[in-house]
Amino acid sequence: MNLSLLVILPFLTSLVVLLCRGFKQVRAVAATGAALQVGLGLALLCFYWNQRVSGNTGLMLFQEDHVWYAPLQIHYHTGVDGISVAMILLTSLIVLAGVLVSWNIEKLSKEFFFLLLLLSVGAYGFFISLDLFTLFFFLELAVIPKFMLIVIWGSGNKEYSAMKLVLMLMAGSALVFVGLTGIYFHSATADGMHSFDLLRIAQMNIPVETQKLFFPFIFIGFGIFAALFPFHTWVPDGHSSAPTAASMFLAGISMKLGGYGCLRVATFLLPAAAHYYSGIIVLLSAIAILYGAFATMMQTDLKYINAYSSISHCGFVLLGIGMLTKTAITGAVMQMVSHGLMTALFFACIGMIYDRTHTRTVAKLGGLLKVMPFISTAFVLAGLCSLGLPGLSGFVAEVTVFMGSWEHADGFYRWATIAACSSIVVTAVYILRAVGQAIMGPVGQDHFRSLKDAGWNERLAVTILVIGIVAVGVAPFWLNNLIAPASEAILHTSEAIMHR
Amino acid sequence: MPKDFFVLMKAELLVTLLLIIILLLKIGNKKQGNGFLLQIINLLLLVNLVAGFFCNRPGSLFGGSFHTDHLLVLEKNMLSLGTLIISLQAYDWLLQHKHVAEFYMLLLSTLLGMFFMISSGNLLLFFVGLELSTIPLAALVNFDLDKRLSSEAAIKFILSSAFSSGLLLFGISMLYGTTGTLDFAVLAEQLNGSPLQLFAFVLLLAAFAFKISVVPFHLWTADVYQGAPVAVTSYLSVVSKAAILFVLVPVLYIVFRSQGNTWYNIIYLLSILTMVIGNLFALRQQNMKRFLAFSSIAQMGFILIGISGQSEAGGTSVVYFVLIYIFSNLGAFGVVALMSTQAGKENVNDYRGLYKTNPLLTWVLAISLFSLAGIPPTAGFFGKFFLLLAGADKGNYGLITVAVLNMVVSLYYYLRIVKVMFMEQNGQPVERIQTGMPAKMALVICIGGVLITGLASGAYQYIYSLIAG
Numbered sequence: 001m002n003l004s005l006l007v008i009l010p011f012l013t014s015l016v017v018l019l020c021r022g023f024k025q026v027r028a029v030a031a032t033g034a035a036l037q038v039g040l041g042l043a044l045l046c047f048y049w050n051q052r053v054s055g056n057t058g059l060m061l062f063q064e065d066h067v068w069y070a071p072l073q074i075h076y077h078t079g080v081d082g083i084s085v086a087m088i089l090l091t092s093l094i095v096l097a098g099v100l101v102s103w104n105i106e107k108l109s110k111e112f113f114f115l116l117l118l119l120s121v122g123a124y125g126f127f128i129s130l131d132l133f134t135l136f137f138f139l140e141l142a143v144i145p146k147f148m149l150i151v152i153w154g155s156g157n158k159e160y161s162a163m164k165l166v167l168m169l170m171a172g173s174a175l176v177f178v179g180l181t182g183i184y185f186h187s188a189t190a191d192g193m194h195s196f197d198l199l200r201i202a203q204m205n206i207p208v209e210t211q212k213l214f215f216p217f218i219f220i221g222f223g224i225f226a227a228l229f230p231f232h233t234w235v236p237d238g239h240s241s242a243p244t245a246a247s248m249f250l251a252g253i254s255m256k257l258g259g260y261g262c263l264r265v266a267t268f269l270l271p272a273a274a275h276y277y278s279g280i281i282v283l284l285s286a287i288a289i290l291y292g293a294f295a296t297m298m299q300t301d302l303k304y305i306n307a308y309s310s311i312s313h314c315g316f317v318l319l320g321i322g323m324l325t326k327t328a329i330t331g332a333v334m335q336m337v338s339h340g341l342m343t344a345l346f347f348a349c350i351g352m353i354y355d356r357t358h359t360r361t362v363a364k365l366g367g368l369l370k371v372m373p374f375i376s377t378a379f380v381l382a383g384l385c386s387l388g389l390p391g392l393s394g395f396v397a398e399v400t401v402f403m404g405s406w407e408h409a410d411g412f413y414r415w416a417t418i419a420a421c422s423s424i425v426v427t428a429v430y431i432l433r434a435v436g437q438a439i440m441g442p443v444g445q446d447h448f449r450s451l452k453d454a455g456w457n458e459r460l461a462v463t464i465l466v467i468g469i470v471a472v473g474v475a476p477f478w479l480n481n482l483i484a485p486a487s488e489a490i491l492h493t494s495e496a497i498m499h500r
Numbered sequence: 501m502p503k504d505f506f507v508l509m510k511a512e513l514l515v516t517l518l519l520i521i522i523l524l525l526k527i528g529n530k531k532q533g534n535g536f537l538l539q540i541i542n543l544l545l546l547v548n549l550v551a552g553f554f555c556n557r558p559g560s561l562f563g564g565s566f567h568t569d570h571l572l573v574l575e576k577n578m579l580s581l582g583t584l585i586i587s588l589q590a591y592d593w594l595l596q597h598k599h600v601a602e603f604y605m606l607l608l609s610t611l612l613g614m615f616f617m618i619s620s621g622n623l624l625l626f627f628v629g630l631e632l633s634t635i636p637l638a639a640l641v642n643f644d645l646d647k648r649l650s651s652e653a654a655i656k657f658i659l660s661s662a663f664s665s666g667l668l669l670f671g672i673s674m675l676y677g678t679t680g681t682l683d684f685a686v687l688a689e690q691l692n693g694s695p696l697q698l699f700a701f702v703l704l705l706a707a708f709a710f711k712i713s714v715v716p717f718h719l720w721t722a723d724v725y726q727g728a729p730v731a732v733t734s735y736l737s738v739v740s741k742a743a744i745l746f747v748l749v750p751v752l753y754i755v756f757r758s759q760g761n762t763w764y765n766i767i768y769l770l771s772i773l774t775m776v777i778g779n780l781f782a783l784r785q786q787n788m789k790r791f792l793a794f795s796s797i798a799q800m801g802f803i804l805i806g807i808s809g810q811s812e813a814g815g816t817s818v819v820y821f822v823l824i825y826i827f828s829n830l831g832a833f834g835v836v837a838l839m840s841t842q843a844g845k846e847n848v849n850d851y852r853g854l855y856k857t858n859p860l861l862t863w864v865l866a867i868s869l870f871s872l873a874g875i876p877p878t879a880g881f882f883g884k885f886f887l888l889l890a891g892a893d894k895g896n897y898g899l900i901t902v903a904v905l906n907m908v909v910s911l912y913y914y915l916r917i918v919k920v921m922f923m924e925q926n927g928q929p930v931e932r933i934q935t936g937m938p939a940k941m942a943l944v945i946c947i948g949g950v951l952i953t954g955l956a957s958g959a960y961q962y963i964y965s966l967i968a969g
Binding site for chain 1 (some may be wrong): 812813816870875876877881885886888889892893895897900901904905907908911912915918919922923957960961964968
């Protein structure tokens with residue numbers, strides 16, 4: 001399968017959107033494009049599965065390699081493993097759901113969908129890149145559309161939030177850049193040239209001291225995207241000011257860029273340093289998990305609740321990566337998928353509630369189940385997924401992370417795992433409290449009674465995300481079988497190099 | 501006269517010919533308005549640019565004091581391109597102006613000076629070219645004849661230029677005193693790093709730093725940029741700086757090659773100073789021209805990093821970045837020029853809500869600013885990436901870290917403008933700006949360049965092949 005289609009399709013859709021006349025044409029084109037993306041994602045899954053079943057054990061499948069800047073050995077090199085396939089599928093689902101919940105945006109609709117689709121170009125390109133330059137190119141490509149989306153269509157203190165978000169993320173990518181140049185100049189191929197190629201660098205033995213020097217740059221850089229403590233402060237502001245679809249993107253995809261980058265670049269290319277720093281990573285993620293959970297308890301705004309809980313949940317991703325065991329890394333990737341779907345559903349529901357009631361404050365809501373049963377049920381489902389109810393994706397992912405973490409026999413890691421586990425109790429507290437106050441109970445204000453439940457587009461968006469969550473929760477094996485070989489390959493390659 | 505005189509000096513002769521034609525047009529044409537004259541001149545500039553791509557041969561004349569090769573031809577073409585774009589952008593402004601022919605005669609004189617300067621193989625010819633390119637510029641800065649600020653800017657410009665020329669001459673005389681030669685090639689062999697030669701080098705570098713406004717020699721920049729007519733400001737910030745950079749690189753790489761370690765440290769410190777101070781001052785500017793002045797100072801800091809790489813990739817990245825810089829900075833200046841001449845607005849706050857009335861212009865300015873900030877997929881991303889990559893070759897990761905953090909800071913002020921244009925509501929946004937065909941063409945060229953030069957790797961590879969040979 002030609003992976004470049006994943007980049008070309010959303011890009012072409014965004015161009016067609018610009019040529020459209022009228023708001024109905026624009027959204028029809030955007031929705032068609034997004035639906036085609038899901039089709040591509042599913043097709044990719046099938047083709048990938050087919051290759052694996054028929055015995056193709058290559059590290060990366062569907063590779064495509066073109067020279068881009070010959071004098072600097074920059075290539076356009078793409079390929080996917082199980083982790084990338086899972087991320088691509090996640091992205092396509094969230095894009096479709098995001099387009100559907102933005103169905104009624106009439107203010108500058110052309111620009112809105114253009115930027116949304118441009119964002120997805122960046123995400124897909126990032127997930128398929130096997131060349132560090134291309135990877136960095138797509139990473140930065142996905143930053144500015146976020147700024148525009150928040151600044152133009154956002155709410156609240158949007159100018160501040162947008163600027164904070166974009167500056168912090170760009171600082172992250174600036175650190176990544178330093179790390180990349182460091183890797184580039186310490187990579188020497190057989191012909192004495194430097195290389196940006198992920199697979200080639202992974203086979204090289206970069207000196208341990210160099211790894212230790214550049215690992216923090218790359219890990220913190222990507223960590224800022226993934227809300228690594230203490231660089232998580234853009235998350236609450238950015239998420240709460242963004243329009244619904246942009247929040248879904250930010251939490252569902254953008255934060256995953258960080259987790260994926262930590263895994264694919266930092267851990268994969270600099271294995272010795274990953275072992276060296278793993279204690280610090282685990283410590284910081286455990287703090288993020290607990291801090292995020294406790295901070296969520298104090299929030300009164302639904303969007304802030306979800307934003308802070310995202311910090312906590314993304315902590316599990318980094319915890320799993322820091323543990324460096326096969327199960328933990330698999331769990332981390334599953335958590336990325338699960339959190340992406342769950343948080344997108346959450347933000348979609350919050351957006352729908354806000355559109356109708358014009359408030360996001362928990363205390364002013366109440367009894368929504370009586371007036372809008374569909375949205376409320378979806379909200380409760382997202383909440384239950386967040387607190388890890390068996391049968392939904394959150395449970396599967398978190399249990400996998402914990403099991404993988406427990407494989408680490410060292411005392412410190414066990415204590416960190418225990419601390420992280422205890423956050424689940426806190427999660428239950430804030431989720432159940434929010435559900436209890438906003439959804440259950442007597443109807444908060446009289447005018448709520450006249451509000452309508454979800455429209456067809458919103459129902460469709462919710463259904464897509466719920467199917468994803470349940471599919472992972474009820475039958476986790478397909479996702480596990482997709483990811484586990486890839487995470488084993490990452491660890492295996494790096495250990496083989498270290499023992500050389 | 502050598503046989504291939506006409507081929508080797510083709511670019512210079514063409515510009516001289518243009519000068520004469522314009523002079524004759526001025527004398528012969530009393531009745532027709534400015535529009536006719538401007539169209540002819542723009543056509544001639546286009547012919548000049550196109551002719552630059554044909555019949556090129558490397559070689560040297562006058563005992564080595566004038567030389568040309570494919571790289572120099574490319575650089576001259578880049579300068580011609582910049583001049584053409586600026587001329588198109590200035591169309592609307594010049595339509596109202598009384599002295600069109602004079603404007604172009606001065607402009608082309610500076611271009612001629614730059615051509616001689618970058619082709620020079622000898623310090624003396626270099627100095628002559630530099631002066632020829634500077635003195636008419638001072639007159640151009642004063643071209644808004646009825647504005648006080650414009651005259652003030654011209655005085656500031658001529659004084660600082662004269663001072664830097666003095667430094668340059670002092671440096672040249674000391675180099676001559678210690679080595680007994682003015683020829684670049686001979687000079688490169690004779691340099692032994694004696695204190696007097698290092699002093700001469702510092703003076704030389706200071707003169708260069710003045711011209712490309714590197715901190716701490718940047719103090720004239722903002723005032724002159726603000727006072728000068730926009731067309732001249734863009735010429736100053738793009739074409740004139742580009743020409744100096746095209747000389748600076750070979751002077752450092754070839755003439756002072758033996759002193760590489762010494763000048764590396766100087767360039768490295770200057771680049772940090774330039775980036776940091778340029779950025780800090782750009783943060784709070786309210787006037788668009790002053791803002792672009794400080795932003796262009798900061799850009800010079802990044803270019804110095806590329807120069808500090810001391811490699812083929814370094815030289816390539818500088819020339820490549822200059823090409824991108826021509827497109828992106830002229831794109832930004834094009835919109836600023838329209839706002840300034842058509843609506844009379846120069847402040848950042850006047851751009852509030854511009855998207856409502858002028859969506860296309862807003863996109864042009866936004867994309868140009870993204871390119872200046874180094875955001876993909878614009879060419880600026882590639883340009884900055886390659887500059888920093890070339891600089892990182894030296895293993896000085898502290899410098900690279902400072903540079904990328906400066907890029908983040910610069911993003912703040914570029915995005916501030918974008919934000920103002922897209923979101924902020926205003927009681928009276930600027931009315932829809934009517935643009936003539938030439939200005940539109942100029943903006944299309946700029947945006948096309950910004951979008952294509954990076955994604956298509958051809959330009960970089962071509963420049964690299966010229967430099968690496």
